[in-house]
Amino acid sequence: MNNELMAQRHVMTHHALGTRINLTIFGNEYFSLLKKSMDLIDHYEDQLTVNRDQSEVMSVNHGAGKMPKMVSQTTFDLIELAVKYSRENFGFNALIGPLVKLWKIGFEGARVPSDAEIKERLKLIDPYKVLLNRDTRTVLLEEPGMELDLGGIAKGYIADRIRDFWQEAGVPAGIIDLGGNLLFVGNSPRRDDGQWIIGVQDPQLHRGENLATVREPACSAVTSGIYERFLIKNGHRYHHLLDPRTGYPLETDLSSVTVFTDQSVMGEIEAKRLFFNGEPIEGWESRPGNRGAIFIHNDESMMNVGF
Known part of the structure; x- marks a missing residue:
């Protein structure tokens, strides 16, 4: 020791x-690195969060079905990684937000939705409906109502x-x-x-x-x-x-x-x-x-x- x-x-x-x-x-x-590290965590959260109306990821979500949105290299790289593994279809899916919001498990208003509601939301979580342009660092969600949520990998990345x-x-x-x-x-x-x-x-x-x-x-x-x-x-x-x-x-x-x-x-x-x-x-x-x-x-x- x-x-x-x-x-x-x-x-x-x-x-x-x-x-x-x-x-x-x-x-x-x-010791001084601790405060700098916390500031860095806050910086990444500002870019990646979907729990506020404004962030780089939320700008992509606001543009769903409308227009591609430019993001920083950090955010683009993480979105690209998330989409890559979402397309492997083993259970991880960074587009699952609309389905999570339907069930609301762990949050106020949680309920068991109908089969019809679930089928409608499944149309909004297709990772192949994400267009990525590495040259322009832009991301487009093709359908209105689609949402990216990097919460499943953001903590690991940070x-x-x-x-x-x-x-x-x-x-x-x-x-x-x-x-x-x-x-x-x-x-x-x-x-x-x-x-x-x-x-x-x-x-x-x-x-x-x-x-x-x-x-x-x-x-x-x-x-x-x-x-x-x-x-x-x-x-x-x-x-x-x-x-x-x-x-x-x-x-x-x-x-x-x-x-x-x-x-x-x-x-x-x-x-x-x-x-x-x-x-x-x-x-x-x-x-x-x-x-x-x-x-x-x-x-x-x-x-x-x-x-």
């Missing part, structure tokens, strides 16, 4: 991205950018916690081997109470789960993870999937890939950037992949 570095632990908390942000940095000379900022500054160790989306930087000062001990949330208990732990070098840990937001109607429980292929909550006996990856943005995508698949994918952990995954079923039985 690096006791000297442990004594130089600094933490800053902030509310952004609709969640509680906790940044931990080790090394007294890097966490990666904060890590890059810290690494360029020479930060020896740190933890980026964007509301449960975790990214570990450098070698852990708590252990002589430099590995981090990472808790895996128990879906049946409050946030922060773990069912398992994993020991890994610096990496990202992202969870996709159904245990925090749901609607109970006529004795049936509807969770918030909607399947863009059907318009209904995904039928699954999984409670959560936690993935460990090199890049946090890919952790967001891969967690949904495995969750929607419902079981491990052969060879998944050997793909570049993937470390391992933990599946937790509703009966709290676990399955480890890559560990």
Whole structure:
């Protein structure tokens, strides 16, 4: 254990991205980076949010069915990435906003819509109806009522950018916690081997109470789960993870999937890939950037992949 570095632990908390942000940095000379990092998070939120009327992503949404909108390179790159994986049709879909707003699970006015309403909304979530022009950095949603929502990958992307900022500054160790989306930087000062001990949330208990732990070098840990937001109607429980292929909550006996990856943005995508698949994918952990995954079923039985 690096006791000297442990004594130089600094933490800053902030509310952004609709969640509680906790940044931990080790090394007294890097303390000033915490405020700069929070400012950077706010900057990205200003560009990417759909929870305000004005942002670069909202300008694209306002132009749906009308005209292409120019965005910054950062926003364009993230939209391009989101659309690419949305077109793979495995469950991740950055156009799913109109369907989410129909169900409103986890929000006031949540209800079970009719089959006819769902079918109408499914027409608005087609990722092939997004026109991207890299030369002009413009984005056009072809149908009125279509909406982009990068909430499924924005936290991962932002966490990666904060890590890059810290690494360029020479930060020896740190933890980026964007509301449960975790990214570990450098070698852990708590252990002589430099590995981090990472808790895996128990879906049946409050946030922060773990069912398992994993020991890994610096990496990202992202969870996709159904245990925090749901609607109970006529004795049936509807969770918030909607399947863009059907318009209904995904039928699954999984409670959560936690993935460990090199890049946090890919952790967001891969967690949904495995969750929607419902079981491990052969060879998944050997793909570049993937470390391992933990599946937790509703009966709290676990399955480890890559560990």
